Amino acid sequence: MPQLPLNGRSALVTGGARRIGRAIALALAQAGADVAITCRNSRNQAEHTTGEIAAMGRRAIALACDVRFEPSVQAAVNAAIAAFGRLDILVNNAAVFETAPLESLSLAQWDAVFETNTRGPFLVAREALPALRAARGRIINIGSLGGEHAWAVHAHYSSAKAALHMLTRTMAKAFAPEVSVNCVAPGWIEMDDRTEGEAASAARFAARTPMQRNGIADDVAQAVLFFATGPQFITGQILSVDGGLGL
Numbered sequence: 231m232p233q234l235p236l237n238g239r240s241a242l243v244t245g246g247a248r249r250i251g252r253a254i255a256l257a258l259a260q261a262g263a264d265v266a267i268t269c270r271n272s273r274n275q276a277e278h279t280t281g282e283i284a285a286m287g288r289r290a291i292a293l294a295c296d297v298r299f300e301p302s303v304q305a306a307v308n309a310a311i312a313a314f315g316r317l318d319i320l321v322n323n324a325a326v327f328e329t330a331p332l333e334s335l336s337l338a339q340w341d342a343v344f345e346t347n348t349r350g351p352f353l354v355a356r357e358a359l360p361a362l363r364a365a366r367g368r369i370i371n372i373g374s375l376g377g378e379h380a381w382a383v384h385a386h387y388s389s390a391k392a393a394l395h396m397l398t399r400t401m402a403k404a405f406a407p408e409v410s411v412n413c414v415a416p417g418w419i420e421m422d423d424r425t426e427g428e429a430a431s432a433a434r435f436a437a438r439t440p441m442q443r444n445g446i447a448d449d450v451a452q453a454v455l456f457f458a459t460g461p462q463f464i465t466g467q468i469l470s471v472d473g474g475l476g477l
Contacts, residue, residue: 234262235459239365240289240314242307244268244297244354245324247276249421250372253447254321254454259283259290261455266310268295268324289314297324297350307357317361319458322351322394323372332385340386347390348397355401355411363408370457371398372450373415375472391415395468402466410465412457417472419445440474 236258246255246267255265256279265283269276269292276292283290291313295306311317326346330339351371362369376384377391398413405411418435436444453471457464470476 236319237262239318240264240266240310240316241319241321241458242266242268242310242317242354242358243321243323244295244350245270246321247272247279247292250416250419250447250450251321251323252279253451254323254372255279255290256282257448257451257455258319258321258458259286259288261459262288263319263458264289264314266291266293266306266313268293268297268306270294270296270324295324297354298345300353303350303353303357307354307361311361316365317358318365318367320355320358320362320367320369321372321454322354322369324350325372327384327387329383330386331383335386343386344390344393347387348393351394352397355405359405359409363405366408366462368458368462369401369405369409369411370454371395371411371413372454373398373413373468375415375417375470375476377415378468378470379476398468399466406465410457410462412465413468414450414453414457415468415470415472416450417445417470417475419447419450421447435475438475439472440477443473445471445473 241258241263243255245251247269280290280292293306296302373395374391376388377395381388401411
């Protein structure tokens, strides 16, 4: 049998219990990695996902973690390293999304998005860095098309993701040459558990997309897998996975 590209390596996926995070965790496991996932309010789903990974013959653990808080991040990263003995790949996926008019955004709304979507990846990457440097590892941040294009009713989200894109480039310089850092920026991605509002928008976005469909979670997962297994010489890149929607 051919050698799996991530055999013997381990990954940490924040927010890996469901949706895009779950697809990323499963794709890494299918490529041979042992996988730790974090969750905040999705413990049952996290245990289901780790069960799926274990069924592939990979080691998997679910860790409670709130990426907004330093002690929680430290505990989760340390637990992942202790479980697997190393850390090769970090995927900063945990995020929040909200729709709100810019003129009525409260300070609390603004801060809530930034503390998860931008401060969280910074905290997790900083804590994981010694282990990643030892392994000559990879960091893959999950950005957004909204970080490249202004979305009027998602100003705090777009701004936070734009900051994450810049943080990716900054990390790529700061953490080189041992660690490569890249970012996957999804466009409209279909979800199995989409809300009524998301369902109503799906056809409209598909019609605007040159590829004439919306993305699926596995599209994002395969882009993450590219950065996890491809040349380490690729670093500081923002890869849009949007079917051309942003063109």
